Amino acid sequence: MTQMQLTGAQALIKSLEMQGVEVMFGLPGGAILPVYDPILGSSIRHVLVRHEQGAGHMAEGYAMVTGRAGVAMVTSGPGATNIVTPLSNAYMDSTPLVVVTGQVSTAAIGTDAFQECDITGVTMGITKHNWLVTSADDIPRVVAAAFHVATTGRPGPVLIDVPKDVSTATMQWYWPDLDDLDLPGYHPVTAPEAEDVAAAMAMLAAAERPVLYVGGGVLKARGADALRAFAERTGIPVVTTLMARGAFPDSHPQCLGMPGMHGNYTAVTAMQRADLLVALGARFDDRVTGKVDAFAPEAKVVHVDIDPAELHKVRRADVAIAGDCRVVLEALLSATDAERFGGGTDRLAPWWARIRAWQERFPLHYEPADGPPIKPQMVVEELRDRAEPGTIVVAGVGQHQMWASQYWRFEHPYTWVNSGGAGTMGFAVPAAIGAKVGRPDRTVWAVDGDGCFQMTAQELVTAAAERIPVKVAILNNAYLGMVRQWQEMFYGERYSEVYLSPDLPDYVKWAEAMGCVGLRAETPDEVGPAIEKANAVDDRPVVVDFRTDAFEKVYPMVPAGASNDAIVVHPAHEGLSR
Amino acid sequence: MTVAPERAAERHHILTVLVENKAGVLARVAGLFSRRGFNIFSLAVAPTDDDRFSRITIVVDVASAPLEQIVRQLDKLVNVVAITELAPTDAVQRELLLATVEAEPAARSQVIQLVGVFGGEVLDVGPTRLTVMLAGPPETLDSFEGLLATYAVVEIQRTGLVALPRLDPHPPGARPRREPAHLRRLPTPPAS
Ligand SMILES: Cc1ncc(C[n+]2csc(CCOP(=O)(O)OP(=O)(O)O)c2C)c(N)n1
Numbered sequence: 001m002t003q004m005q006l007t008g009a010q011a012l013i014k015s016l017e018m019q020g021v022e023v024m025f026g027l028p029g030g031a032i033l034p035v036y037d038p039i040l041g042s043s044i045r046h047v048l049v050r051h052e053q054g055a056g057h058m059a060e061g062y063a064m065v066t067g068r069a070g071v072a073m074v075t076s077g078p079g080a081t082n083i084v085t086p087l088s089n090a091y092m093d094s095t096p097l098v099v100v101t102g103q104v105s106t107a108a109i110g111t112d113a114f115q116e117c118d119i120t121g122v123t124m125g126i127t128k129h130n131w132l133v134t135s136a137d138d139i140p141r142v143v144a145a146a147f148h149v150a151t152t153g154r155p156g157p158v159l160i161d162v163p164k165d166v167s168t169a170t171m172q173w174y175w176p177d178l179d180d181l182d183l184p185g186y187h188p189v190t191a192p193e194a195e196d197v198a199a200a201m202a203m204l205a206a207a208e209r210p211v212l213y214v215g216g217g218v219l220k221a222r223g224a225d226a227l228r229a230f231a232e233r234t235g236i237p238v239v240t241t242l243m244a245r246g247a248f249p250d251s252h253p254q255c256l257g258m259p260g261m262h263g264n265y266t267a268v269t270a271m272q273r274a275d276l277l278v279a280l281g282a283r284f285d286d287r288v289t290g291k292v293d294a295f296a297p298e299a300k301v302v303h304v305d306i307d308p309a310e311l312h313k314v315r316r317a318d319v320a321i322a323g324d325c326r327v328v329l330e331a332l333l334s335a336t337d338a339e340r341f342g343g344g345t346d347r348l349a350p351w352w353a354r355i356r357a358w359q360e361r362f363p364l365h366y367e368p369a370d371g372p373p374i375k376p377q378m379v380v381e382e383l384r385d386r387a388e389p390g391t392i393v394v395a396g397v398g399q400h401q402m403w404a405s406q407y408w409r410f411e412h413p414y415t416w417v418n419s420g421g422a423g424t425m426g427f428a429v430p431a432a433i434g435a436k437v438g439r440p441d442r443t444v445w446a447v448d449g450d451g452c453f454q455m456t457a458q459e460l461v462t463a464a465a466e467r468i469p470v471k472v473a474i475l476n477n478a479y480l481g482m483v484r485q486w487q488e489m490f491y492g493e494r495y496s497e498v499y500l501s502p503d504l505p506d507y508v509k510w511a512e513a514m515g516c517v518g519l520r521a522e523t524p525d526e527v528g529p530a531i532e533k534a535n536a537v538d539d540r541p542v543v544v545d546f547r548t549d550a551f552e553k554v555y556p557m558v559p560a561g562a563s564n565d566a567i568v569v570h571p572a573h574e575g576l577s578r
Numbered sequence: 579m580t581v582a583p584e585r586a587a588e589r590h591h592i593l594t595v596l597v598e599n600k601a602g603v604l605a606r607v608a609g610l611f612s613r614r615g616f617n618i619f620s621l622a623v624a625p626t627d628d629d630r631f632s633r634i635t636i637v638v639d640v641a642s643a644p645l646e647q648i649v650r651q652l653d654k655l656v657n658v659v660a661i662t663e664l665a666p667t668d669a670v671q672r673e674l675l676l677a678t679v680e681a682e683p684a685a686r687s688q689v690i691q692l693v694g695v696f697g698g699e700v701l702d703v704g705p706t707r708l709t710v711m712l713a714g715p716p717e718t719l720d721s722f723e724g725l726l727a728t729y730a731v732v733e734i735q736r737t738g739l740v741a742l743p744r745l746d747p748h749p750p751g752a753r754p755r756r757e758p759a760h761l762r763r764l765p766t767p768p769a770s
């Protein structure tokens with residue numbers, strides 16, 4: 001490989017190949033044109049999107065199901081700004097992305113040249129790091145550094161901005177070692193300190209009402225097996241946050257499900273009453289804690305996170321452990337002696353009795369309907385019950401997202417893809433496409449809202465053209481439903497700018513126009529058959545328009561800013577003693 | 579002349595931040611402070627003896643966020659190589675002040691005398707104005723600035739402080755070296 005002269009563009013593609021990249025998502029334009037030329041001879045598959053936001057979310061969906069960095073490539077200026085939303089989304093959810101943007105030539109930078117945008121400036125606060133490459137010689141080193149930073153420590157998105165003259169310049173090819181990446185300030189911690197593990201174990205041994213508060217960090221750390229072993233050894237109840245659905249099987253007797261604003265009563269209340277929270281790769285997000293001062297008031301906290309800045313950020317931890325969740329869980333597991341933790345059941349029996357009583361009194365609940373409109377929760381249940389094991393569920397943002405998280409039964413890690421921290425409407429369709437590209441062996445169902453679908457539906461053209469057979473269930477309630485719910489509950493039923501329409505657009509025709517199969521279900525009896533039909537399609541995308549009840553609300557709900565103790569339960573459960 | 583540092587010590591902490599000497603690094607540091615709502619009281623940047631690195635001395639207002647959170651967020655910036663926290667009481671600090679003051683002949687000797695008392699210097703003399711300089715701990719500069727205000731100050735500039743740890747007066751080994759707890763696990767800078 002010595003003495004090989006390459007252009008910067010060739011070096012860039014070759015560097016991506018060296019990183020093992022199998023697919024990237026993108027759309028070309030002036031400043032990135034030189035880099036698109038060597039794609040023709042590359043082993044890397046390029047998926048041509050219809051909007052750069054789609055490329056970003058596809059890369060996220062791909063990354064979330066494979067654990068590998070998702071790669072996207074776009075041009076300068078508007079191409080680059082169109083991918084800002086996915087970068088912000090990936091930053092909030094710690095998803096590893098490598099985004100390559102074209103830039104105007106170095107001599108033109110700062111002159112307001114055509115399609116110039118200071119994208120490293122724009123994305124400084126929403127990337128883990130970004131680079132403006134100023135010499136073709138730097139390309140292999142920067143690409144290797146970018147993948148290293150994106151995928152190690154707390155993962156996250158990075159951006160490489162490549163001016164056009166850097167792509168066209170020639171350089172002497174090389175491939176750097178990890179030691180040559182020139183990252184003197186980057187040292188992610190992974191292993192816990194033994195004394196902290198011991199302190200955590202002492203707290204666990206003394207706890208009478210412990211809860212394992214499991215966040216997305218456990219999935220990032222590939223720690224689901226370690227979590228299960230530790231949970232079973234100690235007998236402690238487990239809650240899985242919106243980012244951690246699937247990290248612990250919903251069917252497991254110790255699983256309490258999702259906590260938070262729309263979490264179930266038991267998960268929320270168990271945390272409130274706990275005397276010890278073991279937070280694993282979770283960040284005490286306001287959607288989980290409710291009013292922070294009133295959150296889990298009696299609980300001591302053991303906080304494990306690979307990002308030391310998360311420790312003590314929102315809630316002071318009694319034991320703070322900076323480290324990779326899998327490594328820490330394994331250390332905790334090997335410190336759990338049978339004597340103190342033998343199944344945990346005896347000591348924790350009174351705690352479990354309280355938990356079981358809450359579960360019995362306050363299960364997730366909705367009133368089924370015999371006729372139209374269809375209950376949205378019923379659609380999720382029917383999808384779930386007719387799905388192959390291992391089906392990947394992708395959600396948009398809104399009521400449908402919460403119902404998907406609540407009513408699906410997550411049994412395996414990496415089967416749930418959603419936009420948690422940013423809450424990005426329009427995430428589902430492109431993220432589902434990326435997930436299907438990453439896991440072509442799996443069925444991928446997007447559960448989307450009618451509002452969300454209209455934001456990024458055009459990527460189904462990409463999916464049809466590229467033969468990526470995703471399935472989309474639109475829970476079509478003719479509203480920006482989640483906002484409608486807030487206006488109903490907190491703004492005196494004054495509905496301001498939330499009505500969409502059930503049939504404008506006509507989703508079936510739109511799906512067909514995009515090369516997909518379009519189906520519709522208007523009554524509860526039509527739900528099952530429509531799903532069966534959709535499941536039978538495997539050569540192109542399918543869209544099913546489910547006409548759902550516009551007035552259904554997501555329960556339970558902790559009103560924004562309120563204490564978790566003020567949880568509003570389904571009206572059918574009101575008045576039950578808590 | 580020194581002034582008791584208690585007041586400043588409560589809210590102001592000094593961070594000396596070793597950063598890679600690369601384009602945009604100051605923007606990354608400043609951007610982090612603004613987007614996380616951390617307040618900077620003063621900031622000074624200068625090259626180091628190693629041209630790969632620069633040193634930023636930041637005086638942070640810990641009323642805006644716990645120091646530990648500021649340090650840990652700062653440490654996440656890929657270009658930040660090392661952070662040292664100096665409690666004002668454990669640091670020798672200097673700042674530079676330049677001021678141009680109205681000094682009619684009648685007042686001139688008073689101004690010169692004041693500058694002399696503080697150990698400053700007169701840098702420039704005009705028919706009715708003087709430009710003076712003082713280097714010292716920030717509190718000394720505060721006092722000097724207050725006294726100068728009795729004359730008409732035309733313009734004043736301060737650099738923001740730079741600081742180094744106080745040297746341990748005890749012989750090595752006589753006293754265990756105390757490291758701030760939150761810095762215990764932060765990476766050490768590469769040997770340069
Ligand atoms: C890009 C973006 N814009 C606005 C919002 C605010 N928002 C949150 S949920 C929601 C309604 C979503 O409507 P729809 O997709 O129909 O889902 P539903 O709640 O009806 O299930 C809106 C507007 C958002 N999260 N993202």
Ligand SMILES: [Mg+2]
Nearest residue numbers: 449450479481
């Ligand atoms: Mg809707």
